[in-house]
Amino acid sequence: MNDVSSDLSEEVTAPRHFIEQIIDADLESGKHETIVTRFPPEPNGYLHIGHAKSICLNFGMASEYEGRCHLRFDDTNPAKEEAEYVESIMDSVRWLGFEWGEHQHNTSDYFQALYDYAVDLISQGKAYVCSLSPDEFKVCRGAPTRPGTPSPSRDRSVEENLDLFARMKAGEFEDGQYVVRARIDMASPNLHLRDPSIYRIKHADHHRTGSEWCIYPMYDFAHGLSDAIEGITHSLCTLEFEVHRPLYEWFLEQLDVPATPRQIEFARLNLTYTVMSKRKLQELVEGGNVSGWNDPRLPTLAGLRRRGYTAASIRAFCHKIGVTKVESVTDVGLLEHCLRDDLNPVVRRVMGVLNPLKVVITNYPEGESETFEAKNHPSDPEMGVRAVPFSRELYVERDDFMEEPAKKFFRLSPGREVRLRSACLITCQDVVKNADGEVVELHCTWDPDSRGGNAADNRKVKGTLHWVSAAHAIDVEVRLYDRLFKVESPDGDSDVDFKTHLNPDSLTVVQAKVEPAVAELGVGEPVQFERMGYFCVDSDSSPDGLVINRTVTLRDSWAKKGK
Ligand code: ATP
Ligand code: MG
Numbered sequence: 059m060n061d062v063s064s065d066l067s068e069e070v071t072a073p074r075h076f077i078e079q080i081i082d083a084d085l086e087s088g089k090h091e092t093i094v095t096r097f098p099p100e101p102n103g104y105l106h107i108g109h110a111k112s113i114c115l116n117f118g119m120a121s122e123y124e125g126r127c128h129l130r131f132d133d134t135n136p137a138k139e140e141a142e143y144v145e146s147i148m149d150s151v152r153w154l155g156f157e158w159g160e161h162q163h164n165t166s167d168y169f170q171a172l173y174d175y176a177v178d179l180i181s182q183g184k185a186y187v188c189s190l191s192p193d194e195f196k197v198c199r200g201a202p203t204r205p206g207t208p209s210p211s212r213d214r215s216v217e218e219n220l221d222l223f224a225r226m227k228a229g230e231f232e233d234g235q236y237v238v239r240a241r242i243d244m245a246s247p248n249l250h251l252r253d254p255s256i257y258r259i260k261h262a263d264h265h266r267t268g269s270e271w272c273i274y275p276m277y278d279f280a281h282g283l284s285d286a287i288e289g290i291t292h293s294l295c296t297l298e299f300e301v302h303r304p305l306y307e308w309f310l311e312q313l314d315v316p317a318t319p320r321q322i323e324f325a326r327l328n329l330t331y332t333v334m335s336k337r338k339l340q341e342l343v344e345g346g347n348v349s350g351w352n353d354p355r356l357p358t359l360a361g362l363r364r365r366g367y368t369a370a371s372i373r374a375f376c377h378k379i380g381v382t383k384v385e386s387v388t389d390v391g392l393l394e395h396c397l398r399d400d401l402n403p404v405v406r407r408v409m410g411v412l413n414p415l416k417v418v419i420t421n422y423p424e425g426e427s428e429t430f431e432a433k434n435h436p437s438d439p440e441m442g443v444r445a446v447p448f449s450r451e452l453y454v455e456r457d458d459f460m461e462e463p464a465k466k467f468f469r470l471s472p473g474r475e476v477r478l479r480s481a482c483l484i485t486c487q488d489v490v491k492n493a494d495g496e497v498v499e500l501h502c503t504w505d506p507d508s509r510g511g512n513a514a515d516n517r518k519v520k521g522t523l524h525w526v527s528a529a530h531a532i533d534v535e536v537r538l539y540d541r542l543f544k545v546e547s548p549d550g551d552s553d554v555d556f557k558t559h560l561n562p563d564s565l566t567v568v569q570a571k572v573e574p575a576v577a578e579l580g581v582g583e584p585v586q587f588e589r590m591g592y593f594c595v596d597s598d599s600s601p602d603g604l605v606i607n608r609t610v611t612l613r614d615s616w617a618k619k620g621k
């Protein structure tokens with residue numbers, strides 16, 4: 059299932075997207091002989107499906123062109139980063155089917171080199187130590203239509219700047235007392251070029267460098283230079299960094315760097331009915347709105363995996379959405395479609411009743427049982443058959459019975475004959491109710507001549523139901539998931555807290571009855587419960603009981619819409 063190479067060969071023959079066209083040209087012109095990309099997550103949360111787009115693109119380009127892709131932890135922010143996130147990120151990238159080999163790097167590996175680059179800029183008169191507070195500088199910076207006012211520190215001498223920077227590093231100052239700024243252009247229409255800060259003081263331990271540093275480089279400064287240090291040829295990032303590109307290039311031009319990577323922006327993935335920012339996901343985790351970063355309702359890769367998504371389905375999805383510069387929102391139905399597409403041909407079928415209604419076969423001898431042979435897959439005989447036990451008492455789905463059947467309801471109702479999948483025909487003779495008038499049991503008769511299910515007879519029976527034998531069924535907890543949010547764009551309006559759109563019914567827990575074969579499944583192994591969807595065993599399962607996730611229902615709204 060994790061066969062990446064077959065996906066990639068498909069990509070080579072597909073129409074070239076704009077990044078492939080750029081790389082093709084760079085290889086053809088001899089600008090590069092081999093390409094090097096990187097995936098640069100900040101280890102401040104778990105990866106989500108949006109990151110998968112970036113991972114598939116960066117690692118995908120590396121494989122397609124037989125180059126390499128680095129995994130770089132963008133760990134410039136000491137307060138926020140945690141080792142747990144580093145582990146989960148590596149786990150998710152590997153699970154998606156990608157490998158970075160020896161190229162696991164950290165921006166913190168370059169703290170000394172980045173410090174030296176900053177010293178170089180200062181020595182060239184192209185950076186200075188600024189005494190303004192962030193708020194004061196915001197005022198000085200001006201607006202796009204109005205030039206900024208230079209900081210009073212702008213013309214500090216090189217010597218004084220070098221001295222102050224060394225003392226910043228030595229820990230002589232408080233957080234925020236000084237920053238280092240690139241000295242670029244206070245009148246530039248691009249605010250990012252108005253003397254952006256490149257170093258700040260932060261007395262905080264770093265998960266890798268401990269207390270070695272109390273100054274940390276800013277993202278814009280660190281990122282492009284880290285790309286250069288690693289020899290990245292194409293630095294692929296999302297569109298919001300387009301306005302940062304002149305700054306990215308400015309640093310590379312001023313400094314004597316070992317390589318000049320090219321930044322190329324593409325549109326980020328947005329999905330309906332979900333939020334994708336790590337900050338918001340963290341808010342849900344910390345607020346207890348979900349059970350953790352791997353809650354199966356979250357769009358995190360850990361959550362999707364736990365829910366039963368396959369890596370191949372996520373790669374197929376990323377391939378289908380393509381790579382462009384056009385901002386858009388993708389229908390989550392497409393992701394589900396890719397999953398069904400991946401599971402349908404390979405996943406075995408079993409029967410499980412989610413909302414059980416007891417059926418007594420009154421003409422079946424008490425205490426006896428037999429087995430029927432059921433196909434594990436409707437169209438792949440190689441997947442074999444299994445024995446499904448049958449006895450006098452069964453369960454069917456409560457929704458498969460209507461006392462007064464609506465038009466077009468062809469399932470069980472009084473006097474109606476239906477087929478039990480892979481078993482036989484039964485007819486409903488009596489409805490047993492409790493004191494409140496609720497249906498608690500159906501009395502049916504079976505036709506022993508219809509044994510074996512489908513082939514044996516020519517009777518017109520419209521309904522086919524799934525079922526389990528009461529005596530043989532195992533009890534499991536099934537978690538049914540709905541969308542985590544009630545609206546397509548939960549964070550569409552910045553004046554409204556996205557959490558107000560949480561769907562209170564996003565998780566429903568039911569006690570289900572499933573056929574014994576389910577006990578053989580391992581954690582995470584996908585299975586189809588006939589008619590009910592794709593499921594997998596959850597990691598919350600214990601020897602005391604199985605917990606099963608519904609990964610996705612069988613209804614494919616996306617395919618029906620005709621795309
Ligand atoms: P978030 O806003 O979710 O916190 P981020 O961009 O801050 O995301 P990073 O860890 O910095 O998260 O992201 C690592 C890489 O993944 C970056 O190159 C970023 O552009 C890319 N990425 C993040 N979100 C998406 C997305 N929705 N679609 C495509 N790429 C994304
Ligand atoms: Mg980020």
